[in-house]
Amino acid sequence: MSDVGELTVTLLRFGFLILLWILVLSTVGALRRDLVVGRRNRVGTPTAREVRRNPELVEQPAPVRTAARQLVVTEGPLAGTVLELAASPILLGRAQESSLVLEDDYASGRHARLFPQGSRWFIEDLGSTNGTYLGGQQLTRALPVEPGVPIRIGKTVIELRP
């Protein structure tokens, strides 16, 4: 030990081990916020400065949406039928296992599917021959359905009601 005392070397030795662990612990500390997987971790309300920098932080109040509770057939052979909506998806088509069996030559066996996601119901065409129309537009992919918007399948028109 050239010019440094034995004690200093020992202290530095232990100091280094402590330093190593400080690095480990501060690394873990830096990750605290990140430990939630898949869920958005909300950290308090943004300060005025953060809002100025990131205007999208101010949450617009979510539009008041009434959850749909019923499915009503408004047109077609089954007109007047009412189906209570639960949390499970609904299969529409001519097939016997469908939730709503459509007696309609223009409907396919497994025609379309209504499924809940979040607070909304979505409709998805299952590759039917004649297509599914939401408010007059042919479906090309799953779209959200608002109560009162007609869904046309062949001769049948259904609607969600709150």
Place this chain on the structure above:
Amino acid sequence: MSDVLTVPRSRRTVEFFLLLLALVVGVGANYLANLGRGEPVDDYLLSVALTLGLMGLFVHVILRFRAKYADPVILPIVVALNGIGLAMIHRLDLSAVAVNPDFTPVAPQQVLWTIVAVGAAAALLILLRDHRLLPRFTYTSLVVSAILLLLPLMPPPIGLEINGARIWISVGFGTFQPGEIAKITLAIFFAGYLSTNRDLILLAGKKIGPLQLPRFRDLAPMAAAWVVSIGVLIFQRDLGSSILFFGLFMVMIYVATSRVSWVLIGLAMIAVGVFVALELFSHVALRFDSWINAFDPEVYNRTPGGSGQVVQGLFGLADGGLLGTGLGGGRPDLVTYANSDMIIAALGEELGLIGIVAIVMLYVILVSRGIRAALGTKDGFGKLLACGLSFTIALQCFVVIGGITRLIPLTGLTTPFMSAGGSSLLANWLIVALLLLISETARRPTVSAPMKNSFPEPVGVTGKLGRTRSAKGARG
């Protein structure tokens, strides 16, 4: 509804402070090594401090501009590990020079390799920008992997045989292990292949009991991976790399398909491979023997294939105890290959259990950050690649530390970022660059609220609906 509920922090400032801490650890280790060996502060120490400091800050600045939201802890961890590795290599140099004045120090070369490796990682960060460009090179990287694996088998001017293993090539100024780079290109190939053919592999196949067996033709890539690993084992006589390649493939196919049957088939294939290797290759059989009967005097003194190396390492670890002898205070130089294969034993001796656990923790955090990037990124290719790459680091650590502590037979793999050897350092820094890029896509806040764009606003009660109603009215 905005999807970004938290402030999108780039966390580069956190990275900066952690990097400073990591630099203190890395340079401090080198200083303590000098101090422990009674050497003054010399030019070498200065060169290490400058290299680590400048290169670390260089990558940090690049991240600030090119990958603003990349993971903040990966870079500091890697810089700290690299610095500790340099310190131990330098410390062993000092011991070796004391015994034999003609000894050429390894550490200065390792410092140069550090500059090259960090430079390559920085270049990759700048040039690639987005890992989603990589799937284009799926089959190119397969070809590149094959070339890299075949290069060491070329006749002597290119391929070199060192200690019975043919994994080196000579590149003018030194030697290089192309297999280290091949693990990256193979990971890119597997990720590209599996992310495109995943559904096919998943859906086809017979179901027997709880297991869904894959179709025979879907087994082809697995068979290819097996052939590659066995080929590496037979022709290059490198058990470590062959375990690494096959393990990489197994993990990636399991992550891609979440099918246990694949893992079982893979384990069966490994069992066959190990059995064949035990029967055919004396060096594998000797490895097993010197693992099980390590403390047998006959096995200990046997050359070649004795257990002297691993037992000396264990003695060193025992000497270190809880607190270690302090850098420069022990005799890790008694172990052969103390600065490459056995560097963990050397560190365990001088930093003690407390120090070595901290180092293992750093690896654990690094690997977990890689997996976190895989969870966060949205594209299948990036998920598989990040998983595969972080797994190679994890598997290397397991094989090396497990071998040194006699949990499994000792195989010659490098300890990522610490072992002396340029190719391993280069490959691992490139892996870090890829993980940083993937973590950037995982953490970058989406520019606009995605829910608004992915689903167009529902068709209103007005407009088209009104038309349908009036049409209905006209009809009625």
